[in-house]
Amino acid sequence: MSEPVKLTDASAYESFLDKYDTFLIDCDGVIWHGNNVLPNLREALSVLRKKGKKLLFVSNNSATSRKGYLKKFKKLNIEIHDGEVFGSAYASAYYIKNVLKFPKEKKVYVVGDVGIIEELESEGIRYAGANEDSNFDTSNWDYANIKQDPEVGAVLCGFDIHVNYLKYAKAFTYLNSNPECLFFLTNDDPTFPANGTVYPGGGAIAAPLITALGRNPDGIFGKPNKPMLDCIIQHLNLNPERTCMIGDRLDTDILFGTNGGLGTLFVLTGVNKEQDILAKDARIIPDYYMASLGDFSIL
Numbered sequence: 544m545s546e547p548v549k550l551t552d553a554s555a556y557e558s559f560l561d562k563y564d565t566f567l568i569d570c571d572g573v574i575w576h577g578n579n580v581l582p583n584l585r586e587a588l589s590v591l592r593k594k595g596k597k598l599l600f601v602s603n604n605s606a607t608s609r610k611g612y613l614k615k616f617k618k619l620n621i622e623i624h625d626g627e628v629f630g631s632a633y634a635s636a637y638y639i640k641n642v643l644k645f646p647k648e649k650k651v652y653v654v655g656d657v658g659i660i661e662e663l664e665s666e667g668i669r670y671a672g673a674n675e676d677s678n679f680d681t682s683n684w685d686y687a688n689i690k691q692d693p694e695v696g697a698v699l700c701g702f703d704i705h706v707n708y709l710k711y712a713k714a715f716t717y718l719n720s721n722p723e724c725l726f727f728l729t730n731d732d733p734t735f736p737a738n739g740t741v742y743p744g745g746g747a748i749a750a751p752l753i754t755a756l757g758r759n760p761d762g763i764f765g766k767p768n769k770p771m772l773d774c775i776i777q778h779l780n781l782n783p784e785r786t787c788m789i790g791d792r793l794d795t796d797i798l799f800g801t802n803g804g805l806g807t808l809f810v811l812t813g814v815n816k817e818q819d820i821l822a823k824d825a826r827i828i829p830d831y832y833m834a835s836l837g838d839f840s841i842l
């Protein structure tokens with residue numbers, strides 16, 4: 544396995560950038576932590592744009608749709624253009640509609656946030672759950688109240704800050720009572736970086752369902768899995784040899800890039816750390832790594 548190359552100065556940055564035309568850039572832990580943009584990030588992104596690089600922002604965070612991300616980028620004063628954002632909610636909706644050819648009359652039961660709902664709507668996929676089950680009165684809880692919608696043919700689980708027992712019980716019932724019901728995750732990141740540390744991520748939201756069902760999902764759409772790259776390639780003509788994935792997580796971003804035959808740049812501003820790639824038993828090794836994407840701002 545080749546050694547990762549650490550980029551530490553302007554000449555190394557320039558020769559690295561000359562190798563690629565397109566950069567797939569992760570969001571949480573690379574551009575921002577929550578709503579805090581990392582230092583010099585805006586300046587670094589404008590250096591890449593001035594060099595004529597194509598930028599695509601590729602996030603596993605399913606809480607936000609492409610529309611929501613465009614709003615977030617603008618609110619944080621980061622230059623963004625239509626078509627430059629791909630989230631796991633969109634990759635999921637795109638795959639369910641266009642690859643799985645999910646039946647029009649069927650519904651997807653959602654354990655997740657507004658990002659998933661907006662993207663299912665954008666692909667014309669019917670759904671149940673999500674916010675309609677976010678609040679419920681536990682004082683007169685009765686399992687008999689868990690009514691099943693016969694039109695539900697799949698369960699899609701993603702990051703859900705309003706997750707609760709009712710959603711788990713409904714999702715479990717659909718999957719446990721009907722072997723035909725499909726089980727999908729937008730992504731399975733165990734954690735995500737915020738506030739200088741990490742918090743339970745989309746994968747942690749799905750874990751109770753997987754434990755209760757004793758069954759793994761039928762599909763996971765976000766990085767490092769192929770559906771996310773297929774979704775991007777369907778929309779853009781990428782040359783994998785001239786495309787580089789930039790991320791903070793080895794088991795999602797860097798593995799996604801390696802699996803897709805892309806170049807990979809690992810940054811030390813998110814979940815994984817330098818010792819995670821230098822350790823003797825390290826199994827996911829990026830081509831390049833650097834302290835922060837913001838360091839390109841010196842060019």
Ligand SMILES: O=C(O)[C@H](O)[C@H](O)COP(=O)(O)O
Nearest residue numbers: 571602603604732735744745
């Ligand atoms: O918890 C999640 O869903 C993900 O860990 C998180 O949001 C990752 O987002 P990304 O780093 O892919 O932008």
Ligand SMILES: [Mg+2]
Nearest residue numbers: 569571572791
């Ligand atoms: Mg990240």
